[in-house]
Amino acid sequence: MSTAFLGMPELPGGHGNLRGAAEFPDAARQALGNRQLRDNLAHATGAIRAKRSAVVDEVPDWEELRAAGSAVKADTLARLPELLEQLESAVQARGGVVHWARDAEEANRIVTELAGRQGAREVVKVKSMATQEIGLDAALDAAGITATETDLAELIVQLDNDRPSHILVPAIHRNRREIAEIFAEHMRDDQGRPPTDLGDDPAALTEAARRYLREKFLRTPVAVSGANFAVAETGTLCVVESEGNGRMCLTLPDTLITVMGIEKVVPTWRDLEIFLQLLPRSSTGERMNPYTSMWSGVHGEGGAPDGPREFHLVLLDNGRTRALADDVGRQALHCIRCSACLNVCPVYSRTGGHAYGSTYPGPIGAILSPLLTGMDADDTNASLPFASTLCGACYDVCPVKIDIPSVLVHLRGQATRSGHRTERATMRLLAWLMSSAGRFTAARRLMRLARFGARGGRFRRLPPPLSGWTDHRDLPAPPRRTFRQWWAARRRNGGGAR
Amino acid sequence: MRVALLATCVADTIAPRAARATVRLLERLGHEVDFPAEQTCCGQMHINSGYPDLAMRLIRHHADTFGGYDAVVLPSASCAGSIRHQHAVVARSRGDAGLAERADALAARTYELSELLVDVLGVHDVGARYPHRVTYHPTCHSLRMLRVGDRPLTLLRHVRDIDLVELPAAEECCGFGGTFAMKNSATSGAILADKVANIRSTAASVCAAADSSCLLHIGGGLSRSRTPVRTVHLAEILASTEGTDAL
Amino acid sequence: MSARSEILARVRAALADEPAVRQVPREYRQHSRDAGTADLAEMFGERLAEYTARVHRATPEHTPAEIIAEVLRARGASSAVVARGLPARWRPGTASIGLVDDTGLGIGELDRTDAAVTGCAVAIAETGTLVLDAGADQGRRAISLIPDHHVCVVRTDQIVGTVAEALAALDPLRPLTFISGPSATSDIELDRVEGVHGPRNLDVIVTPVGC
Numbered sequence: 003m004s005t006a007f008l009g010m011p012e013l014p015g016g017h018g019n020l021r022g023a024a025e026f027p028d029a030a031r032q033a034l035g036n037r038q039l040r041d042n043l044a045h046a047t048g049a050i051r052a053k054r055s056a057v058v059d060e061v062p063d064w065e066e067l068r069a070a071g072s073a074v075k076a077d078t079l080a081r082l083p084e085l086l087e088q089l090e091s092a093v094q095a096r097g098g099v100v101h102w103a104r105d106a107e108e109a110n111r112i113v114t115e116l117a118g119r120q121g122a123r124e125v126v127k128v129k130s131m132a133t134q135e136i137g138l139d140a141a142l143d144a145a146g147i148t149a150t151e152t153d154l155a156e157l158i159v160q161l162d163n164d165r166p167s168h169i170l171v172p173a174i175h176r177n178r179r180e181i182a183e184i185f186a187e188h189m190r191d192d193q194g195r196p197p198t199d200l201g202d203d204p205a206a207l208t209e210a211a212r213r214y215l216r217e218k219f220l221r222t223p224v225a226v227s228g229a230n231f232a233v234a235e236t237g238t239l240c241v242v243e244s245e246g247n248g249r250m251c252l253t254l255p256d257t258l259i260t261v262m263g264i265e266k267v268v269p270t271w272r273d274l275e276i277f278l279q280l281l282p283r284s285s286t287g288e289r290m291n292p293y294t295s296m297w298s299g300v301h302g303e304g305g306a307p308d309g310p311r312e313f314h315l316v317l318l319d320n321g322r323t324r325a326l327a328d329d330v331g332r333q334a335l336h337c338i339r340c341s342a343c344l345n346v347c348p349v350y351s352r353t354g355g356h357a358y359g360s361t362y363p364g365p366i367g368a369i370l371s372p373l374l375t376g377m378d379a380d381d382t383n384a385s386l387p388f389a390s391t392l393c394g395a396c397y398d399v400c401p402v403k404i405d406i407p408s409v410l411v412h413l414r415g416q417a418t419r420s421g422h423r424t425e426r427a428t429m430r431l432l433a434w435l436m437s438s439a440g441r442f443t444a445a446r447r448l449m450r451l452a453r454f455g456a457r458g459g460r461f462r463r464l465p466p467p468l469s470g471w472t473d474h475r476d477l478p479a480p481p482r483r484t485f486r487q488w489w490a491a492r493r494r495n496g497g498g499a500r
Numbered sequence: 501m502r503v504a505l506l507a508t509c510v511a512d513t514i515a516p517r518a519a520r521a522t523v524r525l526l527e528r529l530g531h532e533v534d535f536p537a538e539q540t541c542c543g544q545m546h547i548n549s550g551y552p553d554l555a556m557r558l559i560r561h562h563a564d565t566f567g568g569y570d571a572v573v574l575p576s577a578s579c580a581g582s583i584r585h586q587h588a589v590v591a592r593s594r595g596d597a598g599l600a601e602r603a604d605a606l607a608a609r610t611y612e613l614s615e616l617l618v619d620v621l622g623v624h625d626v627g628a629r630y631p632h633r634v635t636y637h638p639t640c641h642s643l644r645m646l647r648v649g650d651r652p653l654t655l656l657r658h659v660r661d662i663d664l665v666e667l668p669a670a671e672e673c674c675g676f677g678g679t680f681a682m683k684n685s686a687t688s689g690a691i692l693a694d695k696v697a698n699i700r701s702t703a704a705s706v707c708a709a710a711d712s713s714c715l716l717h718i719g720g721g722l723s724r725s726r727t728p729v730r731t732v733h734l735a736e737i738l739a740s741t742e743g744t745d746a747l
Numbered sequence: 748m749s750a751r752s753e754i755l756a757r758v759r760a761a762l763a764d765e766p767a768v769r770q771v772p773r774e775y776r777q778h779s780r781d782a783g784t785a786d787l788a789e790m791f792g793e794r795l796a797e798y799t800a801r802v803h804r805a806t807p808e809h810t811p812a813e814i815i816a817e818v819l820r821a822r823g824a825s826s827a828v829v830a831r832g833l834p835a836r837w838r839p840g841t842a843s844i845g846l847v848d849d850t851g852l853g854i855g856e857l858d859r860t861d862a863a864v865t866g867c868a869v870a871i872a873e874t875g876t877l878v879l880d881a882g883a884d885q886g887r888r889a890i891s892l893i894p895d896h897h898v899c900v901v902r903t904d905q906i907v908g909t910v911a912e913a914l915a916a917l918d919p920l921r922p923l924t925f926i927s928g929p930s931a932t933s934d935i936e937l938d939r940v941e942g943v944h945g946p947r948n949l950d951v952i953v954t955p956v957g958c
Contacts, residue, residue, distance in 0.1 A: 031686040033807040040690075042936070049937040055781035066775040073771040080766045082758050096920070102750040132888035147728060154943065155934035171934055177778065178935050204935040208943055215944065228862055245951075246892070246930035246945025253888045254854060264754065271919045275911040276775070278925075289794060293945060294925035296886075298915075301881070301922045306851060319754045326762035348673040352690045389684060391677025391691070394644030411586075414550030422550075426570060433554040436509065436541040437561045448512055460723055470682030474689030475720025477515065485507045485516035489523075489535050498828050 008377055017321055018106030018136040022359015025385040029357040030349075030489075039354055046174045047351040053287025054342060054399070061283065069254050070276045072403040075336035078268055079326060085234040085267050086317065094235025096299025098313040105320050109261055110141035112316050113226060116259055117147050122224040126215075128241060128251045129153035130228025131339055132261045132318055134166060135361045138226065149226065152247035154211050161188040167355030167363060168333070169341035170285055175354050178202040189214055214248065219465035225251035225310070229262040230338065231277060234314075235270050238298045239315070242281055252295050258310040263318050265326075265335040278339060282403035284340035317456050321374030330412040331373045335360050336402040337366050343396035343406060349389055358386060365396035369409045372417070379420040446484060453479045502532045503616070504569035508576045508712065511733075515712040518575045518733035522613060525626060525739040526573070544582035546557035549679050552590045556599075559587045559609045563602045571620065575735045577642030577710050580612040585645060612642065613735055614651040614710060625658035630740045633663040634732075635704035637695070637718065639711040641672050642703045652710055652734055659737060665702045669694070676717035690722040699725050710734045761781050777907020779873055787872040787906045788953055795874030795951055798928020799941050805954035811900050812839045815864055816835025818950040819844050824861035828852065830890065833864060835958075837900055841944035848888050857889060863946070868923075870906045871913045875928070877901065877951065878913060880921040888922055897946040899926075904956050 022029060033039060058064055078085060090100045113133075116127050125142065125146040127133065127149050139149045139160070155173040159166050166172030173181065179319035182202040189197050191212065197210040228247070231240040237259060241248045246328045252258060268274065282291040302308040326332050344350045344364030355363030359382055360371035368386040377384035387410045396406040418426060435441045455461065456479030464472045471477055483491075503526060507519035523533050543558030562583070566572050574580050584607040591600035617623050636656060636725070642648045656664055675681070675691025695718060699707050707729050709715050719731035779787065792802040803818070803828070805811045816839035819827055826845045829838070838846055847860060866875045866884030877899055879885045884900075891897050907913050917923060930945030943945065 027684050027686070030684060034686050034690050040818075046937045062780075063775040066772070069772050070775055073769050076766070077769050077771060080762065080768045082762070083755050086758070102754050104750050104753060108750060135878075149652075152944075153934070154932045156953065158934070173934060174937075178938075181935055184709070204938045205940045206931055207935055208940045211945055219944065220858060222814070233919065234796075238919045244930065245932045247943070249888070249892050249924065249943050253892055264758070272911075272914060273771075275914045278910050279775075287581045287926070290871070290876045290925065290927035292798070292926065292928050292931050294923075295921070296923040296925075298920050298922075302887070306887065307880055317754070319757065322752065323757035323761045326758065327763075329764055329766070330764075332761075348675060348691045348793035349684075349687055353687055387550075388680065389687075391640070391673045391675060391680050391688070393640035393677070395640070395671075395673070398644055408589075411550075415552050418550035425549075425550065426554075429549065429551045429554050433543075433546060433551075433557050436543075439538045439540055442509075442540045449513075462724075463573035467682055470542055470685040471720070474683050474692060474724065475681075475717060476723040477720055478716070478723075480514055481516055483516065485512040485519040486535075486537075488516055488520055 010149070012438045017375050019134060019361045020321070020383070022382050024359065025382050026357055026359070026389040029359065029384065030389070033353045033357045038177070038351060042175055042177050043351055043354050046171065048285055050345045054284060055277050055343070057283045057287055057289055066387050067276055067279055068401055068403050071401055072336060073308070074268060074273045074276060075402050079265065079332055079335055081269070082264065082267070082326070085269055086264060088234040089232055089267050092234065093299055093315050096237050098237065098299040098315055101314060101316045103316055103318045103320070106136035109136050109316055109318050109320065110138055113138060113259055114141055114145045114147065115315055116257070117142065117224050118145060120224050121256055122147060123227050124148045124150065124218070124222050125224040126218055126222045126251050126255065127151050128225065128227035128248045129156045129172070129245065129491050130226070130261065131361060132263050133226060136261070136318070136320060150215070152215050152219070152251060154208060154245060157211055157215070158184055161185070165356060166361070168277065168344060169339050169362070169364070175356070178204055178207065181207055185210055192217065193234040205385060214216060219250040219254055223255050224257045224259065225255040226259045226261065227251055229260050229266055230281065232262060232267050232275060233271050234267050234276065236298055238271065238296050240274065240294065240296045242291050242294045244286065244293065246293055249293055249295055252297065253309050255310055257312040257314070257318065259314045260314045261318055280338055281338055284342040284401040285400065312432070313414045324376060325370070325373035328373060331409050333368065333404050334366065334370045334373050336404050336408060337370065338402060338460060340401055342399040342401065346395040346399050348391060348393060348395070358389070359383070365403070369406055369413060372413055377417050384417045384421070387417055441487065450480045501571065501621075502534060503567060504534050504536055504566055504572045506539055506566065506572055506574040506579065508537065508574055508579045509535070510716065511575055512714045513731065514716065518712050518735050521733065521735040521739035522573065522575045528739070528741070529621065529623065529626065531621070534569070536565050536569070536694065542579045542582050543585070544579055544593055545678055546587050547582060547590055552594060555590055556594055556596070559591055559598055559603060562587070563599060563606055566606055567602060570609060571616070572606070573613055573616045574610070574708070575613050577612045577639055577646050577648060577732060580610055580714060581641040581645035583607055583610050602641060612648060612710065614648050614655055615646070617655060618651045626653055626655060626738045628738050628740050629660040629742050630737045631661040632706050633665060633704045634706045634708050635665050635699060635702040636668040636670070637667055637674065637707060637709045637714065639709050639714045642710050643671060648710070655734070655738060656708070657715055662737070665704050667702055668698045674714050674718050676714050681713060681717060696721045696725055696727060699729055706730050706732050708732050708734050708737055727735065754808055775891060776909060777911045784903055784906070787826060787908055788903045791870055791872040791875060791906050792953055794872070795928065798875060798950040800928045800951055803950065803952045805958050807955070807958055810935050811837050811952050811954045814952050815839050815898055816841045816844060818898055819862055819886060819896070822862065822948055824896055826860050827862040827864050827898070828857060828860045829864045830886025832886070833866065834884060837866070849870050849890055854889070854893065857893040860894045862898060863890045863894045864898045864900070865891050866900050867905060869913045869916045870901045871910055872906055872908050874910060876913070877926045878917060879924045879926065888924060891924070892945060895946055896948040896950070898950045898952065900952045900954055902954055902956050923939070926945070
């Protein structure tokens with residue numbers, strides 16, 4: 003797991019939470035054994051798939067919006083240096099402070115120092131993939147600062163000392179009963195009292211979270227957020243949310259620190275008209291999410307401030323420039339984190355997110371994580387490009403048209419460059435056999451000897467690597483005659499033989 | 501018209517009925533079918549397993565074998581998808597612009613069976629009769645790579661005496677995914693189990709599709725779970741007539 | 748090298764192949780197909796109501812001020828905070844409801860206030876969305892956030908069809924809040940629960956211009 007990137011020192015944790023301990027097939031097998039998890043996932047992904055298709059189907063110009071969204075992102079990446087500099091000037095001109103972070107460790111240090119300078123022992127956080135990616139909560143904790151996640155699902159995950167498993171619904175792997183147990187066990191108010199009258203009704207559980215968090219919102223002086231979009235020409239930051247925890251964090255504290263991947267910039271104000279249509283419909287399956295907040299630097303004229311008096315923007319690389327250098331893979335940086343690809347994926351909807359190891363699960367994670375970290379010989383992320391059937395459902399729903407199947411195939415080509423010795427030798431032999439009809443036919447003659455091992459016309463158990471097949475399905479014995487033999491016989495008999 | 505058949509390595513080797521039915525069907529409709537003997541495999545497995553360098557040999561072999569034909573038909577959406585959407589891309593990425601150009605040209609003359617019938621030959625009713633309860637699984641590559649849409653179902657709806665029943669969650673993958681079925685065997689098996697349950701819920705006696713490899717996978721799952729449903733290629737149904745039940 | 752120069756250098760190096768700068772095809776709709784003002788107001792009301800916001804139509808006979816008084820009373824509100832610029836004609840004359848002008852109230856004071864009454868900058872029919880821009884009739888963002896009941900008055904001439912039209916009408920340099928229904932979460936089994944941290948009650952009054 004020692005990925006040297008442009009000679010940068012790697013600290014414990016490296017890129018942050020972008021790698022798991024196990025390879026995907028092993029982690030997936032474990033997840034599949036959890037019946038409750040599979041039921042929770044099937045229910046939740048099914049529900050959100052249905053909502054999404056209803057609100058996408060009613061939009062007459064959805065394909066035009068997708069084309070525009072994809073083009074804005076491609077254009078942004080092509081002009082990234084100038085757009086980042088433009089964003090920086092615009093934010094500074096409106097009273098914000100801009101920081102640059104090469105990697106997770108540097109971003110964590112910047113945020114920790116900023117929070118520490120305010121003397122804060124606590125910060126409130128808006129759900130943010132970037133800060134999950136860099137492991138900010140743990141870094142703050144190590145510095146004696148308690149970070150409270152304020153999105154309901156993130157709070158559930160945090161209280162349980164668990165990891166998020168979905169981009170939009172981090173606790174999608176938990177059902178109401180499990181969540182009630184987590185609250186009863188870990189949620190404590192200022193006096194250390196557990197919540198009362200909990201039950202397992204989602205409304206009652208939500209009410210408990212509201213009571214628990216409200217007092218923190220009203221008194222915590224520092225907030226940390228991510229950003230969905232940042233407009234280069236105006237310096238406008240945008241956070242899309244549902245619960246109002248975002249508005250609380252973005253409005254009430256004195257200091258706001260926003261951590262944002264460098265690919266989140268968009269060139270113009272007008273570009274938001276595309277993404278504010280694509281994102282909510284793809285993500286929560288709503289025409290519009292309940293709340294979207296936008297701010298440009300520090301607001302409030304004269305003696306009447308509106309919102310934080312200090313605003314810091316941390317621009318994060320952490321492997322994004324590595325992904326950008328891959329001419330096929332760079333489209334993964336178009337991602338607006340809607341999670342539609344997770345919900346339609348036959349793999350994700352059965353294994354859940356933890357099997358992917360990284361903060362970014364599902365089809366997008368299977369390309370984004372290895373692009374951000376690179377793939378070494380023993381890298382668990384090298385198993386991710388293979389965690390797909392290439393069914394293409396992800397590409398169809400992607401609001402910014404990331405061709406995930408093609409990028410997966412491209413990354414498989416990179417993953418097999420190191421390791422995979424036996425497999426490569428086998429593949430080389432097969433390519434040689436199959437590039438001549440004579441060799442192909444001879445090889446099949448040998449293979450058909452296997453017919454005699456079949457029982458009742460099928461194989462129920464075969465040695466590795468074919469055991470991977472027979473673990474879950476039968477294999478029919480090869481037929482008596484190949485098509486080629488049938489064709490040859492028919493020609494000898496003058497054609498047209500049945 | 502004269503059509504070259506690419507039987508595909510899977511159908512040639514393990515599911516010859518699909519290729520035989522394709523020949524019978526096209527001949528019945530009055531077309532001449534040729535089987536270029538040098539054909540082997542389109543190379544999709546190598547490309548999708550991460551060996552584009554090794555696949556080059558197969559892409560070149562395919563172009564050499566079929567380059568001289570005006571139309572190529574194959575009873576596989578997946579292989580057609582690879583030929584149409586991957587061959588030139590791989591050749592170009594490996595720096596062989598000449599091969600990429602030949603691959604592009606060949607791609608434009610390559611058709612999956614239902615595309616050839618509906619788009620090129622303009623047939624909806626192929627004159628088939630198939631007195632069975634059938635559910636149709638639209639394979640991923642036919643739906644989302646080739647975008648054949650409802651062409652196969654249009655053809656099936658014109659078959660006499662067929663009892664066509666809708667498959668729940670039809671558009672979801674069967675979990676095959678080539679080497680995925682072996683490398684991620686447990687996940688593949690979990691996806692397959694749901695597909696098998698959906699097929700069983702239709703009470704069909706036949707599950708049809710336009711890809712022999714997906715049918716091999718689904719059939720393996722049906723057989724393992726002792727579900728009395730046969731897997732049959734679309735071509736076999738379309739080739740069946742009054743006198744000959746292809747089964 | 749500073750982090751800034753190093754990251755910018757990496758970005759430039761990553762783009763050494765000079766990917767083409769693409770013209771963005773903006774062939775999506777700029778305007779709604781149902782463009783009449785009455786249709787837009789109707790669509791806005793219907794779609795906002797689908798988020799379980801309560802939508803009321805004001806008339807010269809049933810004025811915004813009267814409806815404001817009614818909805819506040821219906822929720823048992825005895826106090827409501829307003830921006831100083833809230834038009835006099837939208838202020839209920841009833842003595843039972845104490846309107847408090849925001850003079851820089853503290854968070855605690857806002858928390859003890861039952862409701863907030865604001866105008867808005869623009870509203871979007873297709874998505875059922877209100878947009879606040881901290882204008883004179885709305886005040887700073889905290890006002891419409893902390894009290895548990897938000898009453899918002901929308902003039903019909905503020906309702907546009909599409910998101911694109913709304914953005915064209917807004918000033919990106921102001922603090923903006925897009926509101927589509929009361930706060931909500933679907934984080935538990937994808938079951939939608941309305942009312943989390945933002946105001947749990949949202950009443951929207953659509954009024955003809957001049958009322």
